[in-house]
Amino acid sequence: MVERLTRRSILAGLAANAALSAAPAQAGGGRANPDALFDDAFLFAFPIYEFARTAHAQAAATAARPQHRFNEFTHRSTLADHTSRAITTPNNDTIYSSARLDLTRGPAAVEIPDIRDRYFSVAFMNAFTDNFAYVGTRATKGAGGKFLIAGPQWRGDVPAGMRLIQSASNDVWALARLAVANEEDFQYAIALQRKIRVIDAAEPEPLAIVPASPEDPLNFVGVVNAMLGRISARRLDRLDAERFAPTGLARGSGQAALLAEPWRSAIERGLFRLRSGFTAGGTTVNGWRYADPAIGGEKASPGVRASVALSGLAALTQEESLYAKAHVDAQGDALDGKRAYRLSLTAAPPCDAFWSISLYEPDADGRLFFVENPLRRYSIGDRTAGIHREAGGGVEILLSHEPPSDESRRANWLPTPGGPFHLVFRAYLPHKELQKGKWRLPAIEPIA
Secondary structure, eight states: OOOOOOHHHHHHHHHHTHHHHHSOOOTTSTTSSHHHHHHHHHHHHHHHHHHHHHHHHHHSOOSSOOSOOTTSOEEEOSOOOTTOOSSSSOOSSEEEEEEEEEOTTSOEEEEEOOOOSSOEEEEEEOTTOOEEEEEETTTSTTOOEEEEEEOTTOOOOOOTTEEEEEOSBSEEEEEEEEEOOSGGGHHHHHHHHTTOEEEEEOOOOOOSSOOOOTTOHHHHHHHHHHHHTTBOHHHHHHTTGGGGGGGTOOTTOSSOOOOHHHHHHHHHHHHHHHTTOTTTTOEEETTEEEOOTTTTSTTSOHHHHHHHHHHSTTOOOTTTEEEEEEOBOTTSOBOBTTSEEEEEEEEOOOBSSOEEEEEEEEOTTSOEEOOOOTTOOOEEETTOTTOOOOTTEEEEEEEESSOOSSGGGGGGEEEOOSSBOEEEEEEESBOHHHHTTSSOOOOOEEEO
16 A cells, blocks of 8 residues: 655655755765756656556546546547647547556456558556567467456466566556547447456555645655555666655655755756656757657656656657657758748658647746647648658648648648747658668758
8 A cells, every 4th residue: 555645754764854855965975966866866756656557647536537547548539639638749640548557456457359441559668767568460470369458566377368568567557559540430430449458456545645846846856756665666776766866866765765855956966957858869961850769668868758757747768659759940940830831751761650840839847739720730741631642652731820822832831839849750650770770860941
C-alpha cells in the first residue's frame, strides 16, 4: 500500500532539513556542486511526473467523471485536431486507443486482434516513459493475441493461450495507433479499434497524491516519490537513483528530506532548458533536428527522456517511427506565420508504412498543439487526398497563414497560425537509410 502523502508530511521534511539548504558547498565533499545534483534529479524525475500527471488527467475519477478509467481502453475514433490537448504533439495520421494500466494489485489481460491490412502498433510504456514492448505491424507481423501485462513484483503462472509482457513499473500506458486511409476507411478502422480491449484486471490503487503542477516542488517530489514506490527496485538500482537521496527523492517515502528552494530553482532551470524542444541530443541538418536514435527507449539519456516528456510524450522508438522537428527556416530565422514558406521534397521519404509533416503552435509551457484553420488540415503526407505530386514522387508543400492566390496550389497548402510555429516530420517503419541519416529533409525556404 502506498503511504498517504500530505503537504504537512512533506513540510515536516523541509523543517527537519532546513539546515542542509543553508550549508555551504564544500570542496572535495559530496556537495561540491549541489545545483548539479538537483539538476540531474530533475531530469530523472520529470518524465515520471509527466507520466503520472497525464495518467491522472486521462483516467482518474473526478467530480465530472465519477468513475475512473484505469484498466480499460478508451478509443478516440477521430483523427486528432486543434481540440486535442490532453497529450502534447499528437499525430494526425492514426486513430488512438489508450489504456492507463494500474498493475499494483495484479496483472491485466489485454486482447488485440490480428491486423494485417494497415499499419498499427500497440506500444507499452512504463513509468520511465520507455516503450518496452510492442504488438503490431513490425513487432509481431500484424499478429495480435492475448497478453498478460504484469508489474515487476508479479510471479505466477501465465494462463494458457496468453503471452507475458512484464513491466519495470506497476503503471503502464498501452497506446494503440491504427492508420486510416481515407474517410471511407474510417468505419472499418473503428471496428478494428474496438477489438483492442482489457478483458480482465484488478481494481486500481491510484496515487495518494494528485499531480497538480510540476512547478510546485512539494507536489513534484511528492508525486515522484509515490511513483518510485511502484517501480522495480532493480531498475532503480541500475539507474543509481539512490544518488538523488540528498535532494529528497526517496522511493515511496512521504517524509522526504525535501529542500523547497533548491528544488524550485532546479525546476525553473530544468523547464527552461527543456523548452528548446523534444529532440535534445539529436542531430540538426538543414534546420531539421532529428531525434536522438535512443528516443523512446531504455537507452535514452535523462535529457532526451525529459525533453520527450515535455513536448513529445509517447514518442515511439526509431525502428517504429522516425521523428524530426524544425522551428527555423533555411536562413536560421524562426518560423512565423507572418511569412510564407515552401518545403520541396524531391522524392518520397523512404519508409514502409507512411510519412507526414504536421504543423504545431507552441504554448507558453513549450508543449505543441495543432492550430485551428479553415481547411481543418493539420498535416500533409503521402496519404493526403488530392495532393499534387511532382515527377519522381516529390511534393512541394506551401506553408502560409493566408490561402494561396493560385487555386491550384491549395492542394499542397498547410495553413500556419499568425505567429510562431513548428513542423514535425514522422516516417513510420523508416528504412535504414533514413535511420542512419543517409536521407535528409531539405531546408524550409522563405518565399519573398
